[in-house]
Amino acid sequence: MVRGHAPESRKKKAYTLKEFIDKEYASWRHANRKRAHEDLYRIKARFENEFGHEMLSSIVPLQVDRWRSKRVMNGIKSVTVNRDIAILKAVLSKAEEWGFIVTSPLSKFKPAHVDSIVKVRYLTQHEYGDHLTPMVLLSLNTGLRRGELFALRWEDVNFEQAILTINGDTAKSGKTRHIPLNIVAQNILKCWQEQTSAQGLVFHSYNGDPFNNVKTSWTGLLKASGIKNFRWHDMRHHFASRLVMSGVDLNTVRELLGHADIKMTLRYAHLAPEHKAKAVAKLLEHY
Secondary structure (H helix, E strand, C coil): CCCCCCCHHHCCCCCEHHHHHHHHHHHHHHHHCCCHHHHHHHHHHHHHHHHCCCEHHHCCHHHHHHHHHHHHHCCCCHHHHHHHHHHHHHHHHHHHHCCCCCCCCCCCCCCCCCCCCCCCCCCCHHHCCCCCCHHHHHHHHHCCCHHHHHHCEHHHEECCCCEEEECCCCCCCCCCEEEECCHHHHHHHHHHHHHCCCCCECCCCCCCCCCCCCHHHHHHHHHHHCCCCCCCCHHHHHHHHHHHHCCCCHHHHHHHHCCCCHHHHHHHHHHCHHHHHHHHHHHHHHC
């Protein structure tokens, strides 16, 4: 298959949604998108029973809207349902691009409204402890995603310039970014390097392979610490929350986190109420 295009001989074939995904879309997704396996699993789990046997040309927005409403009424969060529909839209857009349908039925389908002021979980001062590992401490001081931390290599760490580089091929956004290392992060890495090696992965499993999860050790750490309802990803929220509460502007926070869209960063805006107060106070300058 030519990258991004369907074979000419199959362009007019009528497919059900399941057939199109299995015979055309899945291979393209694996070749062109990160986390393809997870996305394809999501599609099959969410839509196969509902729309799998529908012809591509028969799927209509009303069906999807009813499916969405049922999911929300069953307690599924709107943001989760929106992610599901976004992947389905991507599938149907490719079907249109490749000529299997004239127009994607979801091209004008709008996502469900999501409250942009979400509850952000971050550590309070009394929850720190000496038991925290180098991986956790580095996450708290850099905001790295778990996958970025697992893929981090010593050649990505520049102690001279105190900068850590996240390469685009391991970043969720696909873009390379550079994160300044504060003194805590520098000391963590230097001490860890003395105990391990100056080459290859910064953190790796006992056999030298990259980690794919730390669920067992993470659960044990939280239990020993007495910390509840705190996910690994919440350390990233903690990093961003501390920045915002320290007066760092949201665009800088966006760059450090590697968010492609400022909308993702705006969830932290409410943590800096003093900035809103200063903005309103400026009105007095004109009286």
